[in-house]
Amino acid sequence: MNPALLVATSARVLLQLRHDPRTIALLVVVPSGILALLAWMFSNTPAVFDHWGALLLGIFPLIVMFLVASVATLRERSGGTLERLLALPLGKADFLLGYGLAFGLAATIQAGIVSGLAFAVLGLDVSGPVWAVVLVTVLVAVLGATLGLFVSAFARTEFQAVQFMPAVIIPQLLLCGLVFPRALMPRALQLVSDVLPLSYAVDAIKRLTLEAGVDRMYWTDLLVVAGFVVGGLLLGSATLRRRTP
Amino acid sequence: MSNPTGGGGLGPAVRLAELRVARGGRDVLRGISVEIPRGIVTGLLGPSGCGKSTLIRAVAGIQANVRGTCEVLDRPAGSPKLRRRIGYVSQQAAVYQDLTVRENLAYFAKVIAATKSDVARVLDEVDLVAEADEQVRSLSGGQLNRVSLAAALLGRPELLLLDEPTVGLDPVLRRDLWDLFHRLASGGAALLVSSHVMDEATRCDRLLLMRDGVLLADDTPSGLIARTGSQTVEDAFLALVEATDRPGART
Numbered sequence: 001m002n003p004a005l006l007v008a009t010s011a012r013v014l015l016q017l018r019h020d021p022r023t024i025a026l027l028v029v030v031p032s033g034i035l036a037l038l039a040w041m042f043s044n045t046p047a048v049f050d051h052w053g054a055l056l057l058g059i060f061p062l063i064v065m066f067l068v069a070s071v072a073t074l075r076e077r078s079g080g081t082l083e084r085l086l087a088l089p090l091g092k093a094d095f096l097l098g099y100g101l102a103f104g105l106a107a108t109i110q111a112g113i114v115s116g117l118a119f120a121v122l123g124l125d126v127s128g129p130v131w132a133v134v135l136v137t138v139l140v141a142v143l144g145a146t147l148g149l150f151v152s153a154f155a156r157t158e159f160q161a162v163q164f165m166p167a168v169i170i171p172q173l174l175l176c177g178l179v180f181p182r183a184l185m186p187r188a189l190q191l192v193s194d195v196l197p198l199s200y201a202v203d204a205i206k207r208l209t210l211e212a213g214v215d216r217m218y219w220t221d222l223l224v225v226a227g228f229v230v231g232g233l234l235l236g237s238a239t240l241r242r243r244t245p
Numbered sequence: 246m247s248n249p250t251g252g253g254g255l256g257p258a259v260r261l262a263e264l265r266v267a268r269g270g271r272d273v274l275r276g277i278s279v280e281i282p283r284g285i286v287t288g289l290l291g292p293s294g295c296g297k298s299t300l301i302r303a304v305a306g307i308q309a310n311v312r313g314t315c316e317v318l319d320r321p322a323g324s325p326k327l328r329r330r331i332g333y334v335s336q337q338a339a340v341y342q343d344l345t346v347r348e349n350l351a352y353f354a355k356v357i358a359a360t361k362s363d364v365a366r367v368l369d370e371v372d373l374v375a376e377a378d379e380q381v382r383s384l385s386g387g388q389l390n391r392v393s394l395a396a397a398l399l400g401r402p403e404l405l406l407l408d409e410p411t412v413g414l415d416p417v418l419r420r421d422l423w424d425l426f427h428r429l430a431s432g433g434a435a436l437l438v439s440s441h442v443m444d445e446a447t448r449c450d451r452l453l454l455m456r457d458g459v460l461l462a463d464d465t466p467s468g469l470i471a472r473t474g475s476q477t478v479e480d481a482f483l484a485l486v487e488a489t490d491r492p493g494a495r496t
Contacts (some may be wrong), residue, residue, distance in 0.1 A: 006353040016343045019380065079337030084396070087307050088356045089328040132365040243323065245268055 003080025009090070010105070013072070017029070017106060020153025023068075027106065029115045031060045033156030046123065051209055053124045053162040054133060055178060056114055058205040060140035061107050062198065065170055069103055069148030070161045077152065092237045099149060100142060100233065128208030132218065138229040139225050140201045145199075152164030172198040177206070197228035258283045258404045258435030259304055262314035266299050273299050275458040276313070281437055283403070283450060285444045286423075286430050288313045288449030290482070296458045297439040298336060304437065305312040305333040329357050332397030332405045336412070338389040339396075342382040346373055346392050350399065359397060360402040367395040369423055372418070387414045394422075398429075405429065407438045411445065446478035452480055461485040 017024060035053060076082040085095060111134050118124040126133060139227035147168055155161035175185070175193040182193050193199045204221040208214070266274040273296045276443050281287050302308035303315055306323025315322040318330055340349045350364045368374050376384060381392055385458035388489040394410055407426075411419045414427040423445075430436050430450070438449065446452055447466050454469070455463040460487055462469055466478055 006358060008352060012341070013342070016341060016349055019343045027397075070477045079335040079342070080335050081341060083307060083335065084333070084339040084353075084358065087305055087331070088353070089325070089358075092354050100312045104449060189249050241309070243307055243311075 001089055001097070005090055005094040006098045006101065009094055010101040013099055013102035016072075016104065017102070027064060027068075027110050028113050028167075029139050031057075031064070031110070034060070035114065035118050035124075037123060038126070039118075046125070049123075050125050051206075053118055053122070054126050054205050054209045055117055057111075057124075057133065057201060058136050058140055058201060059173070059176075059178070059198065060114075061110060062144040062172075064110075065103055065107055065141045065144035065164055066148040066169060067162065068106075068107075069099065069145040070152040070155065070164060071148075071158055073099065073149050073152040074158060074161045078156075082240070084238065086242045092240045096149065096236050097204055098234050100145060100229075101143035102138055103209060104138065104142045107145070108138050111137040111141065111199055125211045127212050128214060128218075132214050133205060133206055136201055136204050136222065136225075139222060139229070140198070141197065143225055143229050143232070146229050148234050150236045150239065153236070161243065172196045174200040175199065180200055197225050199222040255283055256319065257281055258318060259315040259437070260314065261304075264300070264303060264311065264313040264315055266296075267298065267310045268306055271274060271372060273458050274303070277458075277460055279453060279460060279463055281435055282451075284430055284433055284491060286426050286436045286438060286448070287451045287453060288446055289437055289453045289455060290443060290446055290478070291441065291455035291461075292436035293441050295455045296454075297455060298378045298408050299442075300303075300455070301333070301408050301437065301439060302335075304462075305331060305403075305406050311391040320353070329400060330394055330403050332399075333400035334390075334393050334397045334405075334407045335412055336408045338393040340381055340389070340392045343380065345378050345380050346395075347377045347394060354399050364401050367398040371395040372421065375426075390414070391418075391422075400492045401432075403434055405434055405436045405438075407436065409439055409441070411440065411442075415473060419445075431492055443477070443479040443482060452478065456482075456489075461489060 001019065035056060038053055038056060039049055042052065115134050115137065117131065119130055151164040151168060153165060154159055175189060175196055176198040177193070182190055182199065186195065200221040204218050262278045264274055264277040265272050277300060287364060291297055299308060303311050304317055304322055306327060320327055337390035347364065347428065354364050368377050371394055373388065373391055373395060376388060381389065384392065390413065394407070397405060401414060409421055414422065426436050426438060449466065452462065452464060452466055452469055453460055464472065469478060469481045469494055473481040473482040475484055
């Protein structure tokens with residue numbers, strides 16, 4: 001790994017994003033708009049908004065970053081630039097972590113703006129500290145990016161890459177305890193839920209909506225999600241081949 | 246055979262012996278043995294699908310399932326130490342569509358630790374100074390190919406592998422690029438340039454004619470024409486193909 005190349009790759013990815021102002025606008029406007037809609041929907045029941053608003057804030061970046069990352073890396077693969085880079089003195093880690101850092105930064109900015117709106121304007125209220133919610137959000141965004149990087153190896157076209165989103169994300173949304181308590185699911189599904197990263201992120205946010213401080217459970221949940229990020233990066237690097245058939 | 250060799254006493258840039266490459270269960274390169282000298286432009290000619298790109302990819306070290314000897318700049322192809330010394334341009338213009346020409350080159354320059362002034366040099370060499378700050382997606386096909394070529398010229402590689410670099414270019418630009426290739430060669434670099442257009446053959450110092458995964462000939466353009474008693478390289482190619490296809494004949 002070469003930190004200078006990692007940073008150069010990150011800067012390049014961010015520069016590509018900067019040349020696409022509409023995508024930047026969508027990254028901020030869409031989650032803000034949906035949160036505003038949610039706030040309006042629950043305007044008569046603020047406690048319900050506090051619960052769902054915080055959860056939505058936390059899981060939205062998973063979907064967005066998954067899509068952005070899978071399409072971006074698919075473009076690198078199909079456009080020949082990945083092949084070129086791997087023929088040059090660029091390490092796989094420089095490439096993957098460069099992407100991770102760029103999307104992590106984009107996600108931090110997204111989370112900052114959207115949570116700023118949610119907490120300051122829409123009146124979202126959680127018992128725990130706001131920074132703790134934002135931290136989960138950023139980690140979930142990086143998780144989405146690494147999952148997107150990984151599955152892009154199995155997609156040949158952008159149509160296929162987009163199809164992987166429901167395949168990878170929706171089961172996690174269903175089983176993470178968002179729509180139905182995990183404890184009430186069949187035992188087998190509880191076990192499946194235990195090995196899905198989003199379950200831990202949702203647990204962490206749920207506790208933040210109810211409890212004042214951050215406890216050890218919070219950090220354990222974050223550590224598990226971070227573990228999935230590392231695992232996703234390792235799997236992703238296995239899909240980067242210098243020699244191709 | 247009158248193969249010109251250059252490069253001030255150094256060995257050949259590329260040495261292949263019985264090179265075979267399997268793709269999709271069959272050998273697309275079926276035993277290629279050849280040396281590519283430094284200091285000259287070697288043309289790799291043959292019809293589409295004859296294995297030119299696979300050969301170039303094998304030398305670039307990015308082709309899987311390679312058997313036989315494939316030595317590049319005195320190291321096995323694909324060695325990490327070679328990555329800074331080889332410039333490879335694939336048929337596809339492998340550059341970022343959503344960056345400007347300059348931003349593309351600046352990034353690739355960082356990857357190979359080339360200087361900023363090198364970016365200006367290659368922009369000038371491929372005649373894209375005026376387009377430097379345009380987004381790549383707005384360029385024409387010929388300009389796009391030149392951006393990709395410019396990226397490969399960064400860092401002055403000792404070996405340039407160019408897969409059909411002149412496709413879609415107008416005659417003036419094509420002449421300019423061939424002039425550039427010869428300038429680079431006279432500076433000591435080895436160039437392997439593929440083309441399926443036979444009329445480009447006369448611009449090469451040396452020709453490798455390829456068909457169906459084997460080499461038909463390794464000669465100078467004039468040597469090839471004289472040997473086969475043909476008028477053009479295209480006729481020479483046909484004569485060689487007919488000679489090979491005759492029952493019992495071998496190259």
